[in-house]
Amino acid sequence: MAIREKVFNTIIGCFKRHGAETIDTPVFELKETLTGKYGEDSKLIYDLKDQGGELLSLRYDLTVPFARYLAMNKITNIKRYHIAKVYRRDNPAMTRGRYREFYQCDFDIAGQYDAMIPDAECLKIVHEILSELELGDFCIKVNDRRILDGMFAVCGVPIDKFRTICSTVDKLDKMAWADVKKEMVNEKGLSEEVADQIGEYVSMQGGMDLAERLLQDQKLSQSKQACAGLSDIKLLFSYLQLLQVTDKVVFDLSLARGLDYYTGVIYEAVLTQTAHAEDSVSVGSVAGGGRYDGLVGMFDPKGRKVPCVGVSIGIERIFSIMEQKASAEKVRTTEVQVMVVSAQKNLLQERLKLVSDLWNGGVKAEMMYKKNPKLLSQLQHCEEAGIPLVAILGEQELKDGVVKLRVVSTREEFDICRADLLAEIRRRTSEA
Amino acid sequence: MAIREKVFNTIIGCFKRHGAETIDTPVFELKETLTGKYGEDSKLIYDLKDQGGELLSLRYDLTVPFARYLAMNKITNIKRYHIAKVYRRDNPAMTRGRYREFYQCDFDIAGQYDAMIPDAECLKIVHEILSELELGDFCIKVNDRRILDGMFAVCGVPIDKFRTICSTVDKLDKMAWADVKKEMVNEKGLSEEVADQIGEYVSMQGGMDLAERLLQDQKLSQSKQACAGLSDIKLLFSYLQLLQVTDKVVFDLSLARGLDYYTGVIYEAVLTQTAHAEDSVSVGSVAGGGRYDGLVGMFDPKGRKVPCVGVSIGIERIFSIMEQKASAEKVRTTEVQVMVVSAQKNLLQERLKLVSDLWNGGVKAEMMYKKNPKLLSQLQHCEEAGIPLVAILGEQELKDGVVKLRVVSTREEFDICRADLLAEIRRRTSEA
Structure with missing residues (x-):
């Protein structure tokens, strides 16, 4: 999840830089909305049980719901992104749960504009995202x-x-x-x-x-x-x-590109790195899209068309590449900056007071939920969890109005006056 | 969505400050996992159609999937948050789509710890979130x-x-x-x-x-x-x-509190403001939770218990309160800092070059997807969309190597040297 968050932030940052807003469509669509949009793959659509009410299916992608949304709300131009899960009934005997739901990550520009200007922006976006994520060399193929x-x-x-x-x-x-x-x-x-x-x-x-x-x-x-x-x-x-x-x-x-609904420019980005095996060919597609000027009209009662061009970032594939890369290093699952520990018994109250001050000051902090944890087990937890700093409270420190700050990586320790502690923690963890 | 994002950021910021990680569980659960956990409300569970494979249902809340996850993965202690949608079959004739899916936002601490320390942290979290969101005065009721x-x-x-x-x-x-x-x-x-x-x-x-x-x-x-x-x-x-x-x-x-699975401390936060009607009583619950020490054991084959305490933030209710508040002011749906516009015809190339430089410099920028848009319509778009700055390109400016920067709110305009433009935009929009 920590890696995923980094990928999300990079991609969303790019979409926002390009002035996109996000809209959210429901995970259900009317069964009839999805019918006849995906050709042979329609057999992979998840239907809900008929428990009374409308017949519903789970969304299969984000493009058809987007087109349906534009037609229903009579929106004729918008620049939007949507990152959400979609659902496919892949052979339950062969694949496990996680392959039946996965993220899609779409950016689309809808509206009647001068030729190729929004299309060019979509390619610029792919270029920015793949460069920023440092996935290795890539190539964007274009055709029509x-x-x-x-x-x-x-x-x-x-x-x-x-x-x-x-x-x-x-x-x-x-x-x-x-x-x-x-x-x-x-x-x-x-x-x-x-x-x-x-x-x-x-x-x-x-x-x-x-x-x-x-x-x-x-x-x-x-x-x-x-x-x-x-x-x-x-x-x-x-x-x-x-x-x-x-x-x-x-x-x-x-x-x-397989999908029937494309009407003009199409494109696909592939990684070209020869990282793994002998094959010097492409590692696979990590983004793709194109122009689909007819889809919205299929949902409009009067058939009014809204030209669209979009790109879908292959975020699940990017996750696995990043996770593979990261599996070498240890990835932290939390962002805790400092752990409040006690050097002797009976200091729970003092720990609670200090951790509360840290939270109130916006510092990411934690402490053990034990009345009298051992100093060694507290320090071990910091090493294992990759927490960079330890704030140690002991009787001597309390008497002196200081906190002993320990830098986990170097095992250095020094006394910090309580009043300076917040600033010192911020300084040391923003460097890291 | 813009308001929602602000609420999400505040809440996630708080959870991270308290050292929580996030885990993601699938939107499906085996039907049998959910059976017998929700009493009378079980009739509101959405089942998937039997299309072969396991019988599946959509998750009804985040707590039961969390407990199932802990038992299945033999996790005995974790501090996690999860913000995701849950699904309930509310009378389809009465309520519309959006009520059948809604966000839940849970924070839970699992593990065998000394009494009341994690429980106190949950209340601290509720206090921090409600204070930071400035929803008005509130009160946290506690019982056991x-x-x-x-x-x-x-x-x-x-x-x-x-x-x-x-x-x-x-x-x-x-x-x-x-x-x-x-x-x-x-x-x-x-x-x-x-x-x-x-x-x-x-x-x-x-x-x-x-x-x-x-x-x-x-x-x-x-x-x-x-x-x-x-x-x-x-x-x-x-x-x-x-x-x-x-x-x-x-x-x-x-x-x-209704739910059967609580075993100890329970709590609920209510807003006490007399904002709307005459009733000076509570406006309604915005957070609630408690200790549930038995739930994980129900999913463990050997019945091993993992004590848990958690809190659920009523994020949908918070959304509506914030949206109500915001409906007075106009809320921007994008974060665009500057719009690149042209004062005369035939400047599309120059606009593309400039907007590309801005994107590469990390500035949120956009331009109209027309070859020759009218200056007035470009400026009008900025006013309507709440874009604070306009970068105007005209033949004179190009000759002089400058860009005319216009401040939308004051209609001030001044020439900025191309080399200083990025810094100037950043300076002016970080102030705002």
Whole structure:
């Protein structure tokens, strides 16, 4: 939990720096709100027992509830973040409780704005968060749903196969092209020739220059859709330059992303560090998102659209990376600055008085809940819990109006006048 | 949400000052874990649909999951807080969604310690939180389950009626004694004489002196249980004096609290302000808790007990009080310090560059997602959103290498050199 708090603070700090507010939606949605939004995965939705009243389900993600909320409250523009748990019925025999509920962490900008300005801000946010968390080197892949669709069209993919071929392309980060091609031909029924044409495009990576080159591409430029996507990618890169994040952003035609509701730009951030095994490929996606201009309209009775673009930070994956890193060092679970201990018996009253003064002064302090604890066991507790300072009360100290302050790491001890104690503790623990 | 965040920060700050860590338990529990813990209220538990796998329910409070967690992980001492939502199936026809899920906010100390030391810390925490939130005057009522039981015994209540008479006593904060007595006699079948004896005791309020007097009380002192409770109340008050909180604490024999699992000290904090109506009585409970030494043992296969004492802060009630107070003033939903605006057309690039610099410098900033927004509409947005500063870019300013900084409240404007802008914004918004 201590590590999680650090991650939360970094991410929330970034969202606030970008002027986002937070809204909270209930953990339940009407069952019908979620129906037909997640394709095959709908079987993973948790339904509540029918105990009378509406039929309810637990939220499956934060995007659909957000879109429902905007439509219901007729909100046409907002910049919001939401960090909350979502629920999925993953095979209960295989996975344990903690995998059925996990955090999602979403930032979204809703509203009718000029092209690519909010989209660029989303990428800036990913860049800031991943840099600040020091997870290692990363890369943000960018593509556009319209470029993919245009590419499929000019390569000769039948229109009813766009989505399924898109899912196959999405596997390129885990599978070699040869296997992806096999799936396209053998399972999805494309001709070898069509698959090879796709293969040529999806191997392309670059920056603004690639978008410019493809706008001149004889075949691809025949698709209006593809051209619209390519122009937006160009515009996006020009904004990313001004936001100083192009060092990490790659225009990658193989990026597909599974979800059906994306309508424009899509992106995904992956860690590229070769920390663990031999594989020098990506360690996995830690953030992703895109533009979804049609989802809110699905919840509006009159079908009024609210364009949206958003990003979801893969906070659970970030937790595990940070926890793995931290498991080497010992992580403190509390933030106690000082422990009030007694050197002799019968000093409970004095300890209570002192710890009360410390709390009133805003210092994080604790004492043992025993009348006469042994000095050694009190000091041991400090060492084990990583408490940096000990305030020792003994009869001599009380007589002299002082407290013996002990620095746990060095075992130094010195007498501090009671009146100076608060300031001394603050000084020593703000340094640490 | 902005108000909620302030309340959360105050409360979590206090819990951490007292050295508590936080643990998180899942929103589901096995249905059987919750069965038989909440008496009549069990009908309000939300069950999940049987979709295969274990039968699950949504948590109803945070205390039972905490006790289950301690038993399962064999934890014998911990100081933890937990702020999370709980779920209750309140009549769906009458109440709307938001009442079916609400926050609970619990602090608990588990472990075998010397009497009344952790109990006193819980009361200190209530005192600190209510003082810091400035909710108005309050009073913390204290009693002990053993004193109530002893009192019922010496007054001649049959032992199988203790719990139900206890519930009737609990209504004294909302009903007059005459009505409570009527319920005892007419509905619960006590004799008038027995009821009158109870009536005498439950009208008593005081401090340590009252505990001392009752220890001498001819009748009550015949009950061993009552004497044990009264001695602990005395001890508790001696600690509360050292913790400097006796000004708000009252030993009140009418305090009963509904839940069955309390075994010793119980307490409840009420606001006493006469803010609203004519009633000069309490506005309602904002915190409550007590000692429950038996609950963890119910989850341990060998019945091993872990004594616990805890307090639950009525955070939803506190939210509404704070929101009511705040509805007079306008509450900002974001924390944006400065808005970057353009005075003329074609300055999008310059705005992006500046806002990027501000973000990189840790300043909370935003700009409009339009290529050429009107100056007036940008300034209006600042006024409406309560953004304190505006950084205006115009052609002249760019030529001079400055930014025009506008203070929204006074409409003052002055030129600031680009190099000094970050420091100037920080200086002006940390003052505010």
